[in-house]
Amino acid sequence: xxxxxxxxxxxxxxxxxxxxxxxxxxxxxxxxxxxxxxxxxxxxxxxxxxxxxxxxxxxxxxxxxxxxxxxxxxxxxxxxxxxxxxxxxxxxxxxxxxxxxxxxxxxxxxxxxxxxxxxxxxxxxxxxxxxxxxxxxxxxxxxxxxxxxxxxxxxxxxxxxxxxxxxxxxxxxxxxxxxxxxxxxxxxxxxxxxxxxxxxxxxxxxxxxxxxxxxxxxxxxxxxxxxxxxxxxxxxxxxxxxxxxxxxxxxxxxxxxxxxxxxxxxxxxxxxxxxxxxxxxxxxxxxxxxxxxxxx
Amino acid sequence: xxxxxxxxxxxxxxxxxxxxxxxxxxxxxxxxxxxxxxxxxxxxxxxxxxxxxxxxxxxxxxxxxxxxxxxxxxxxxxxxxxxxxxxxxxxxxxxxxxxxxxxxxxxxxxxxxxxxxxxxxxxxxxxxxxxxxxxxxxxxxxxxxxxxxxxxxxxxxxxxxxxxxxxxxxxxxxxxxxxxxxxxxxxxxxxxxxxxxxxxxxxxxxxxxxxxxxxxxxxxxxxxxxxxxxxxxxxxxxxxxxxxxxxxxxxxxxxxxxxxxxxxxxxxxxxxxxxxxxxxxxxxxxxxxxxxxxxxxxxxxxxxxxxxxxxxxxxxxxxxxxxxxxxxxxxxxxxxxxx
Amino acid sequence: xxxxxxxxxxxxxxxxxxxxxxxxxxxxxxxxxxxxxxxxxxxxxxxxxxxxxxxxxxxxxxxxxxxxxxxxxxxxxxxxxxxxxxxxxxxxxxxxxxxxxxxxxxxxxxxxxxxxxxxxxxxxxxxxxxxxxxxxxxxxxxxxxxxxxxxxxxxxxxxxxxxxxxxxxxxxxxxxxxxxxxxxxxxxxxxxxxxxxxxxxxxxxxxxxxxxxxxxxxxxxxxxxxxxxxxxxxxxxxxxxxxxxxxxxxxxxxxxxxxxxxxxxxxxxxxxxxxxxxxxxxxxxxxxxxxxxxxxxxxxxxxxxxxxxxxxxxxxxxxxxxxxxxxxxxxxxxx
Numbered sequence: 001x002x003x004x005x006x007x008x009x010x011x012x013x014x015x016x017x018x019x020x021x022x023x024x025x026x027x028x029x030x031x032x033x034x035x036x037x038x039x040x041x042x043x044x045x046x047x048x049x050x051x052x053x054x055x056x057x058x059x060x061x062x063x064x065x066x067x068x069x070x071x072x073x074x075x076x077x078x079x080x081x082x083x084x085x086x087x088x089x090x091x092x093x094x095x096x097x098x099x100x101x102x103x104x105x106x107x108x109x110x111x112x113x114x115x116x117x118x119x120x121x122x123x124x125x126x127x128x129x130x131x132x133x134x135x136x137x138x139x140x141x142x143x144x145x146x147x148x149x150x151x152x153x154x155x156x157x158x159x160x161x162x163x164x165x166x167x168x169x170x171x172x173x174x175x176x177x178x179x180x181x182x183x184x185x186x187x188x189x190x191x192x193x194x195x196x197x198x199x200x201x202x203x204x205x206x207x208x209x210x211x212x213x214x215x216x217x218x219x220x221x222x223x224x225x226x227x228x229x230x231x232x233x234x235x236x237x238x239x240x241x242x243x244x245x246x247x248x249x250x251x252x253x254x255x256x257x258x259x260x261x262x263x264x265x266x267x268x269x270x271x272x273x274x275x276x277x278x279x280x281x282x283x284x285x286x287x288x289x290x291x292x293x294x295x296x
Numbered sequence: 297x298x299x300x301x302x303x304x305x306x307x308x309x310x311x312x313x314x315x316x317x318x319x320x321x322x323x324x325x326x327x328x329x330x331x332x333x334x335x336x337x338x339x340x341x342x343x344x345x346x347x348x349x350x351x352x353x354x355x356x357x358x359x360x361x362x363x364x365x366x367x368x369x370x371x372x373x374x375x376x377x378x379x380x381x382x383x384x385x386x387x388x389x390x391x392x393x394x395x396x397x398x399x400x401x402x403x404x405x406x407x408x409x410x411x412x413x414x415x416x417x418x419x420x421x422x423x424x425x426x427x428x429x430x431x432x433x434x435x436x437x438x439x440x441x442x443x444x445x446x447x448x449x450x451x452x453x454x455x456x457x458x459x460x461x462x463x464x465x466x467x468x469x470x471x472x473x474x475x476x477x478x479x480x481x482x483x484x485x486x487x488x489x490x491x492x493x494x495x496x497x498x499x500x501x502x503x504x505x506x507x508x509x510x511x512x513x514x515x516x517x518x519x520x521x522x523x524x525x526x527x528x529x530x531x532x533x534x535x536x537x538x539x540x541x542x543x544x545x546x547x548x549x550x551x552x553x554x555x556x557x558x559x560x561x562x563x564x565x566x567x568x569x570x571x572x573x574x575x576x577x578x579x580x581x582x583x584x585x586x587x588x589x590x591x592x593x594x595x596x597x598x599x600x601x602x603x604x605x606x607x608x609x610x611x612x613x614x615x616x617x618x619x620x621x622x623x624x625x626x627x628x629x630x631x632x633x634x635x
Numbered sequence: 636x637x638x639x640x641x642x643x644x645x646x647x648x649x650x651x652x653x654x655x656x657x658x659x660x661x662x663x664x665x666x667x668x669x670x671x672x673x674x675x676x677x678x679x680x681x682x683x684x685x686x687x688x689x690x691x692x693x694x695x696x697x698x699x700x701x702x703x704x705x706x707x708x709x710x711x712x713x714x715x716x717x718x719x720x721x722x723x724x725x726x727x728x729x730x731x732x733x734x735x736x737x738x739x740x741x742x743x744x745x746x747x748x749x750x751x752x753x754x755x756x757x758x759x760x761x762x763x764x765x766x767x768x769x770x771x772x773x774x775x776x777x778x779x780x781x782x783x784x785x786x787x788x789x790x791x792x793x794x795x796x797x798x799x800x801x802x803x804x805x806x807x808x809x810x811x812x813x814x815x816x817x818x819x820x821x822x823x824x825x826x827x828x829x830x831x832x833x834x835x836x837x838x839x840x841x842x843x844x845x846x847x848x849x850x851x852x853x854x855x856x857x858x859x860x861x862x863x864x865x866x867x868x869x870x871x872x873x874x875x876x877x878x879x880x881x882x883x884x885x886x887x888x889x890x891x892x893x894x895x896x897x898x899x900x901x902x903x904x905x906x907x908x909x910x911x912x913x914x915x916x917x918x919x920x921x922x923x924x925x926x927x928x929x930x931x932x933x934x935x936x937x938x939x940x941x942x943x944x945x946x947x948x949x950x951x952x953x954x955x956x957x958x959x960x961x962x963x964x965x966x967x968x969x970x
Contacts, residue, residue, distance in 0.1 A: 045841075052770050141681060142676070222761060478705030490917055
């Protein structure tokens with residue numbers, strides 16, 4: 001078979017050189033249009049992010065000041081700050097992470113090391129993913145039924161429980177992924193030295209996967225720091241200074257939610273400042289987590 | 297994690313400093329009354345040694361909390377029915393009065409220019425009057441040039457005491473509204489869009505031509521919204537000013553109601569503003585801790601005695617002195633605990 | 636002597652660590668079962684909480700469009716309609732944009748740009764939803780109310796007319812589209828809520844698409860380029876068919892996320908308890924009605940039970956969507 005063809009002996013558009021050229025130009029043009037559209041789509045995505053950040057900066061930066069961090073929330077017109085909201089978020093996020101991470105770690109370990117492909121493990125994996133994507137307001141309703149209504153009052157600990165339920169599946173997913181990445185050779189070496197399985201996992205695997213697990217925990221913290229809906233029906237919010245877990249506890253997202261729709265200019269301004277603070281915190285955590293992940 | 301620990305430690309220290317020899321009272325409910333109770337709480341603390349912890353979770357939730365006795369007092373914009381008060385062993389008293397303004401956004405119409413009546417308002421929110429140059433509206437506004445713009449009614453999306461006051465007034469002005477929609481903190485609005493918070497209602501009305509909405513008078517005044525005149529029971533078109541609010545409060549017949557459950561909508565009097573309401577506090581008549589009850593009474597007693605100026609600065613109307621006396625007498629009779 | 640001591644030491648050591656393994660394994664298994672119990676009790680609590688409403692209204696609860704707190708009549712139809720419409724509309728907006736971004740990041744962007752842009756798009760996913768709500772209400776709603784909605788409404792209701800070169804041109808009233816885009820341009824409403832949801836969902840879908848496009852073996856793409864395909868033709872004829880199932884799985888994942896969004900929607904949906912034909916009208920989603928009406932619901936009331944029943948329905952819908960998505964994405968999971 002000859003390697004060269006001449007126009008006229010090949011079927012299709014190629015048999016007519018001008019048709020072939022027009023087809024080629026049309027395909028080229030379609031390609032350019034689609035590529036341009038994709039660039040536009042990406043630009044739109046970036047513009048949206050820029051718009052959000054700029055709006056936050058423009059509206060929130062005006063209200064920033066040291067008093068935000070040193071005064072508690074006060075009635076309108078009294079130059080209040082956001083101290084108790086910030087502290088409340090730190091406390092609830094911290095306790096939720098402390099509660100949720102060990103559980104998530106154990107479940108992730110179970111899925112990676114003990115369960116394998118069994119029916120129970122598959123079910124647990126599926127359930128964990130459902131919890132991961134479940135609407136957070138339903139988790140708030142659930143904890144309300146469990147920890148608020150029977151005790152007749154809203155409390156900080158109920159808020160912590162709701163957030164912990166959100167932390168667990170995130171940590172499960174990252175732990176399982178990270179543990180699976182560890183080469184079997186490492187495990188076999190440890191087992192060869194006589195270490196029992198639980199020591200292999202805790203002393204070798206956890207240490208090797210530490211960076212990834214920490215990333216997962218950081219991402220979970222970033223996620224729950226910004227959650228409002230689960231806290232609306234559990235820890236409720238508290239405009240006074242309170243660090244008691246048995247009382248309603250303030251948090252930044254809920255305070256923002258209450259202030260943003262209020263009737264007072266200074267409260268609305270504080271809502272924007274709070275929004276700016278939370279976004280900076282969450283985005284910073286995300287960036288740190290991703291760089292940590294890349295380093296490992 | 298370490299940062300959280302340090303913060304916890306610091307928080308504990310600060311908390312320890314602040315919790316010294318003060319009685320803490322807790323209250324929950326109305327968002328409408330939140331600013332005044334917060335301000336009173338701040339101002340009363342030095343002299344009364346009482347620290348107020350008030351959660352503005354809405355009237356309905358506030359009633360829940362006091363029924364369950366998880367707080368020392370509940371706050372509601374809707375008065376609770378006598379039968380319910382007796383069943384839950386509660387005593388009810390009003391604290392301050394607030395007005396509700398009507399805000400509009402019609403090109404060419406300035407604040408306090410447009411005249412409206414309660415019946416027209418009800419028809420607008422029922423969807424029966426749809427354009428600003430409807431005959432009913434132009435008939436009472438002869439000097440105004442009203443465009444053919446569609447009316448865009450705005451209401452509160454979240455449950456709110458302000459909605460209760462407004463729908464209660466509409467129910468008084470229109471039988472159809474009363475039977476079809478009724479009045480509550482949250483109703484099935486026939487037409488219009490909702491906006492979250494008083495801020496949301498004002499912002500939505502401001503940005504849509506032909507918009508109309510209702511907002512607390514404090515909010516409308518401080519944000520210079522375009523308010524409308526309303527026809528009151530005496531047939532006069534009044535503007536929503538402090539004087540009009542006080543006139544309505546003054547002509548109220550407190551003696552005619554049980555449990556202070558006054559309805560201040562559509563009060564007689566040539567200068568009265570037709571949409572206003574008292575906000576109520578609920579106290580248990582069988583408190584778990586009589587000292588806490590005493591502290592609550594002491595706090596509100598301070599508010600009645602010294603809090604009038606604060607109330608006015610936030611554009612609430614203080615109760616008449618005679619009502620204060622009646623409330624103190626009722627406390628003496630019904631609620632244990634020394635002030 | 637030393638040997639005996641070492642052996643004795645080893646033996647006792649083995650006895651000590653012999654119980655470590657079963658304990659640890661049991662702990663892990665218990666944790667797994669705990670997660671199962673967590674989800675089970677969540678479903679159960681929502682169902683039990685909503686039971687009074689189901690009992691009071693029966694199966695009609697699902698189809699009733701009533702939501703009247705004064706007359707104590709509640710139904711799920713309005714919220715379910717709003718939830719489905721906003722989520723599906725959000726997907727219609729989001730999928731083309733997400734696809735464009737994924738295509739750009741995998742094929743078109745220069746290598747040095749990929750990481751920064753990829754990170755920026757992922758940061759969109761990290762922004763808390765209450766921020767989206769505030770941004771949506773203060774930035775998007777005025778634009779919709781003053782420019783976009785009036786223009787679209789006038790496009791279909793026959794009100795645009797002008798003269799061009801001596802001829803009177805009047806845009807006709809388009810029957811179905813006119814109803815779809817009617818009503819006062821409040822700026823809030825179902826369409827705006829769908830747009831905000833779209834912005835929230837784009838990063839999820841784009842990330843899944845990106846991961847999945849990268850798994851196509853290079854040899855397929857290279858052979859297509861070898862016969863002279865353009866970049867778009869490679870995407871259309873090679874990459875998309877190869878990853879079709881996973882792409883749909885990623886879209887379903889985005890749908891699952893959009894269904895449950897609360898804070899972003901609450902600010903802009905307008906909370907109206909009725910179904911209207913116009914996309915610019917106010918509405919409700921299950922998440923938004925629960926957030927807005929829960930605080931004013933007395934404990935033990937029919938309204939509270941109805942809200943919990945709505946929560947249960949939302950969970951069932953999300954569960955089904957997530958199950959489908961996970962099934963479609965299954966081959967790509969690192970099992």
